[in-house]
Amino acid sequence: MGKNFRKPAALLLSLFLVIGLAACGGKDSSGGGNSAAVNGGGESSGGKKQETTSILFWSPFSGADGPFMKKIVDKYNSSQDQYKVNFVIQPNGEYYKQLDVALSTSKERPDLMIMHVDNVPTYVNKDQLQPLDDIASASGISKDDYAEAPVEYSTIDGKWYSIPLDIHPVVMYYNKDLFEQAGVSGPPINRAEFEDAVAKLTDKDKGIYGYVLPTLWPQQFIFPSLVWQNGGELWDGSDVAYNSPEAVEMVSWMRSLVDQGYSPGNVQQDGENTLFLQGKNAIQFNGPWMKSQFDEAGLNYGVAPIPQIGKEKRAAFAGSHGFVIPKAMTDEAKLAGIGDFLKYMAEHSMEWAESGQALASKKMIESEEFKQLEVQSSIAAGFADVQFAPNVLNWGTISEPIWGELNNALLGKKDPQKAMDDAVAKSRQAMKN
Structure with missing residues (x-):
């Protein structure tokens, strides 16, 4: 159809x-x-x-x-x-x-x-x-x-x-050696398993984190996935919708990983990947294009679908x-x-x-x-x-404000609800231009 x-x-x-x-x-x-x-x-x-x-x-x-x-x-x-x-x-x-x-x-x-x-x-x-x-x-x-x-x-x-x-969705990469050392039997498939795994995988004395939270790219793949998983939408059929309770809850959840110490708090662009390559980040969500880099680095890694963090369904943003x-x-x-x-x-x-x-x-x-x-x-x-991204003309321009405001929320510079409200206001302004 x-x-x-x-x-x-x-x-x-x-x-x-x-x-x-x-x-x-x-x-x-x-x-x-x-x-x-x-x-x-x-x-x-x-x-x-x-x-x-x-x-x-x-x-x-x-x-x-x-x-x-x-x-x-x-x-x-x-x-x-x-x-x-x-x-x-x-x-x-x-x-x-x-x-x-x-x-x-x-x-x-x-x-x-x-x-x-x-x-x-x-x-x-x-x-x-x-x-x-x-x-x-x-x-x-x-x-x-x-x-x-x-x-x-x-x-x-x-x-x-x-x-x-092809189809290239966001997936979960995980360090098999770190999983074995922490006694984590396999890749988590839901929120409870994910939270349990990152707690076990984090070893601050060794500078190892369970999940290093990216605040910039590839949030363009991660954030939509979590919103959809939680029953929210980026576009409700006539307007942007990423300041909904379902979306804001996922932003707050991501920030909570920092607050609980499972992730460092100020991750620069590609910082999560640098630590993954160094064996200091146990899990990262990214795309299939990362495979060759991990192969060349000789990492002992696995790949699995992104866990269902949201309450409603499985979903993964893809290109x-x-x-x-x-x-x-x-x-x-x-x-x-x-x-x-x-x-x-x-x-x-x-x-x-x-x-x-x-x-x-x-x-x-x-x-x-x-x-x-x-x-x-x-x-x-x-x-x-x-x-895929909402089937809306010029979606790239409409949605661009999300990423700067999401960065503010994940860095703790703005309250998640305020950040998403500001993103929506900027997107609506872009729609008028």
Whole structure:
């Protein structure tokens, strides 16, 4: 069942959601290629060389994940000679700015691009994306081939706009050595178990904390998860709602971890991760993109779904990368090639899983090869609990005040209710501009 995106009055339509970008971050990379068709490739039945259709594919994978996608593209290009996908990596921090220019001017416009699912409603509203239903059908791709959540989110007014590549929810990483030393048998699954575990894991004499509370990133993943778990919402259908009793209770709970001594009180950006790498933080909530860093550090760690801290349900904020096509891209040969490539991706994307991502393709998830990936398969097991950002235009700008005010509350500079009331007031002002 599709969604109709909701449009608050007088919103700007240009800014993009920042949250998902961190999952692609890193040093800049570049790729080559252009969108012109080139001659070459295989022989036709008549002995003449057939024309190879070239497809320009943009992505923001300028971090460590870029080479994994490039490997898939290279394998696809080697598997046949009718199409050539030219894979171009744009710097993730500038990705949507460059995409906006390309789509508005048609200069070096990509034929296919990666888009974070949260951005799909805005670009559909700007009439810059084309529905993929016909392309998918012609290529033998079905909605049923993918995890439900990103398909549902990107189906707007009954039309499907984004074919999902992965889902990256917040998860719990834990230090197995510290768990064993503290006598904690396994990852906690609820609030009582979590509080019991962090109490046992904290050893102030050794400078070890049960859970180091981040006051900045990745709260963009943690705070929404806890609000939803507690029966609250960020958006109630017509207005921001993160000053509700359910939301404020979760802010107070997070601050209580500091008050009880389970976390230091003034954690700087990435401080929780630095201590985790040093073996002084037993638990952290973060995304799948952290896996390679922990592997390189040689940590003995485990991964599990984020515990249910709230009173109502299991929930985990997630992002998702998906494939979208500009509305202005009408070349039939290229569209056929894109369909062929997307069909290939649905069946040959294990390299992307090896980057740390949990794949959205059910065929890949159900494969024995994927099941052998402990972290990724654990993440995929929690797909039923994932939720994305509210399906509201310009949500990144509307919700931006949350993070500064949440930081004030977690640092003890403001009462939690006051901080969330101030965030709501600032968000409402942003909605009027």
